[in-house]
Amino acid sequence: MSDKPTAVRVYLARVRTALADLPASEIEEILEDVRPHLTELEAELGEGARVEALIERLGTPESYAAELRASGGYPPAAEGATTVLTAAPASPSRVKPRIALWGLILCAVALALLAFGAAVSVNPDVLAGLLVVAPVFLISLVLLLRGGVEPVLALPELAWLRGSLTKVREQEDGGKFLGYLGSLKPAWWVLCALALLAFGVLLMLRDRDAVLLLPFLLLAGVAIVWAGPRVRADRRLLWVAVPVSAFVIGGSLGGFGAAVDLISNRNVYQSASSYYPSSSDPYGNDQLSYGGQSIGNVYAFDAEGKPLTEVYLYDEEGRPITLTRYACERSSGTKEKIGSDNRFPRPRIQQGVTDDQGNFDGYNGYRSACREDPNVPFSAAIPKVTTPPTASPTTPPSPSAPSSTSAPTAPSTTTPTR
Template sequence: MSTEKPTAMRVYLARVRTALGDLPEAEIEEVLEDVRPHLAEIEAELGASAQVEALVERLGTPESYAAELRVAGGYPPAPKDAEVATQVPEKAPAGLLAPRIALWGMALVAVGLALMAFSAAVHIDPDALFGLLLLAPVFVASLWALLRRGIQPVLELPEVIGLRNALRKWREGSGERAAGYLRSLKPAWWVICAVVLVLFGLLLMVRHTTAAALLPFLVVAAAAVVWAGPRALEDRRLMWLVVPVSAFVVGGIVGGFGAAVSRISPNNGAYYSDATSYAASRTDNYGNQQLRFGDEELRNVYAFDASGKPLENVYLYDDQGRPLAITRYGCEQDTGTTMRRDADNRFPRPKIVEGVQDSRGNVNGYNSTRAYCREESGVPFVAAIPKPPTSTPPQSGPETSSTPAPPTQPAPPTR
């Protein structure tokens, strides 16, 4: 008789087998053969002295892991007694604060990323992504709580259990076909996310040269989601990466679709919306109205007198006395980028020229790495002022009078 102590992987697999006990033996063996290499890999990472608790921290309880395997394989849910076993934790959690910080922090980051990506895609402007700086502390706190307590306390939260039960009932009811369709799309979704992230970064860089610094981060996120996506079912901690990235991609896709519809819509011209200021069909990222000509946003207006001389400090109003006030931009010399200054109706404005330069000051060269920005005054074009038509002088001739001549007196008779 062997006295060898069973390893953590064997104990974990034994409990998974028990949780799948209502399935045919051949299908149980097939499922276990699929997951055994991954469990062995995790056990090797944890070391020879790994305990079952360490596997539970990585994957959740064997019963909950078995329930996820059922969903992934399209098997029926566990019987009621097994279902109860998956919902009752082995021991009472030490506290719910850290797991809830991990869960709701990740949810808040995902929602915030979706909204920022939507705004950036609609306006094709990377400034909408500055909110990432606000979400970074939330994500760090969520990740810290996850790594400190592990994934199992999160899976045992009442809201998580309720969500899993709701999804199970939905799959058993009207959502069976939809759930199967979504499972079939899962392998391709991670590739779609990577492609969208890279294309999104390239589009922003084409429209705004300052977005070049954002592209490497999007490329790294694309590679990370392709790697972590297929592994998230086995290591639930990777959900803290794939869920926010997926939310960002969904927001970008929806925003890009909205931008495309807005550009091809025939009713996207300017209109007046209130009695105090000029309004366009859309506002910019700072909440100020846009001045538009057709479907193009105008950031500058040049005025000339009749002789073709450009006019300075011209204030524009509409026919109701409302100022045509739009956002004024300028250069931030420290960063070499464009920044908002204020909003007014004074024109013309300096032309903003952006680019990159190298350490010697060469602009837009091969080795250029630093962003630069400068403001150019004056008119960047020559205006052709139409001449008024010359009037033709009237032709000279005898004047005629419309007043009838007085009657002439008859001549006296002659003798």
């Protein structure tokens, strides 16, 4: 794209000069309103239109600026006003306006982060950080109301921002993009209110105490719907629109992240093993570990020391402890994976060779072989749990039955425990 100024840029520059005695924010609003009309007129005149063509249609930029003053209710420019303005004394201190501006920016960033954290974790307690943000916002708002919005809009930071936006608007693609965003403004304020309501409902589903936040979110929604369309007429309302918009953007991003995380975790839980193993074998299959060593099988015994079969293992949350199951592939004589389950114990898979008498040898012999051994390779000595006898209370002899006449008690016999 050529850097040569277009007819619209030259014309608007002269209009800006003619309006130089007005506040900077008012000048930007006036130019923003008339720029689309001038752009359309330039397109109508054809490519390469000159400033003279615009002057023929609209009059000189100075007369056009005078018409804009009259239509906007501004006083006419006094003669030598520009000279007086340039000779004006130094501007007052920018400390308070800068605090007001950057206080708003910091609050907007903090609100976005808090909303993001609360939404992604679905935890209303994260919003307790608003207690830290509130004093900063109140200080910024008080300085704005006391000093007015004009000193804030006159700060170099905002002047640079307006200049950058002006350059973007003057570019074909950038102008279309900003114009598109501007067309979404009416819907954006309503969308913010709906997003705030949905955010409150989401938090209440997780924690009923979050119902206390709902009135504040509703109030913010009403405020943004009322203040949003009026921002261009009263820039002080930016102190409402910017924080609420930042909160909505942060909460939306956090809610999107929480939804993605929920869907991914659900898919992993449904498709992967329900038990999270601590290690895997060289083939990437699930394994258990105990004492730093891998466990490929589990044997269970009853109180008498007899091995149990068809035992199904679960963890404390009812999830099956699923491991890879192997078996012998008869045709190839190799160990093959056949699936996974939580049934124990598994047959031991022995690979190697056997001689003609069937003796298994892993190194010497005549042919390859794979053998499944269902036997338990060891015996378990289950310790006996003994319960100490409970002493029974002694019953005193009855007066009506003297002990001297009582029959002798037969001795008791005890059967040894096997």
